[in-house]
Amino acid sequence: MSDSTSPRFTDRTAVVTGAASGIGAAIARRLVAEGASVLALDIAADALTGLADELGDRCAPVVADVTDEAAVAAAVTAGVERFGGLDLAFNVAGASRYGAVTELAAEDWDFTVDLVQKAVFLCVKHQARQMVAQGRGGAIVNVASLNAHIPMVGGSPYSTGKAGVEMFSKNAALELAPAGIRVNAVLPGLIDTPLVAPVLGYEPAKDLFLARIPLHRAGSPDEVAGPCLYLASDDAAYITGTSLVIDGGWEISNYADLSRLGSS
């Protein structure tokens, strides 16, 4: 039985992609606060340096592009050399290019799907190889999106890619279970990060979103980090191949609310 008063991730080593901003930074901060050592990976070198300065010795920054397989593999190796192993992985890096189905350039489709979907495969491939070689299991959390379930106008590569992340996570969970490696996905709704600043900074757009969210606000990066750490923790030891929607109730709100008509 674990001691519920000790930090959950003492002596564990984690990699967090997209760690320089938003959800990834919140995950990295909480992991370090709860005892883990963190390999923080991102392409944004300056922001990554700022995070590493803030978090100290148990955070090792690595500037790498998650769409570059050799860079991903090298980053995993660097993390293992620095901290002695890899127990947990959080694949968070993401961005999107938008366009109507009839207009979208093939290169914009490739950019987005390579980043949000293929890169998750590349990361899990090299993270899981290391975990299998160590022989002590592990836990991987992939950040998909509510857009895996809900399409958005102009966002076909993003929604399609994120739907792929959800299924890929289940497939990887199936294949990696014999090695004691759990793989789960989270599907955030509207979270207040730089990624959605254009929406939250423009009142008419913000109002359209909030009208669909029963809790009537955007979530914070920390409100995604908490469930991610839960899925990586020993409390979730029997959970693999699932996906957790973190959306303030958005997904359940798509039915006409007849109570608005009043009782007459």
Ligand SMILES: NC(=O)c1ccc[n+]([C@@H]2O[C@H](COP(=O)([O-])OP(=O)(O)OC[C@H]3O[C@@H](n4cnc5c(N)ncnc54)[C@H](O)[C@@H]3O)[C@@H](O)[C@H]2O)c1
């Ligand atoms: N914010 C939301 O509302 C929301 C909702 C659903 C899902 N998500 C997903 O959550 C994840 C994190 O997004 P966020 O909101 O924190 O955004 P963010 O822009 O704050 O952070 C994303 C990070 O990913 C990094 N990144 C981008 N391309 C990269 C690459 N090729 N290699 C390495 N790093 C790269 C960026 O530099 C940035 O630091 C993304 O996968 C995003 O799709 C966000």
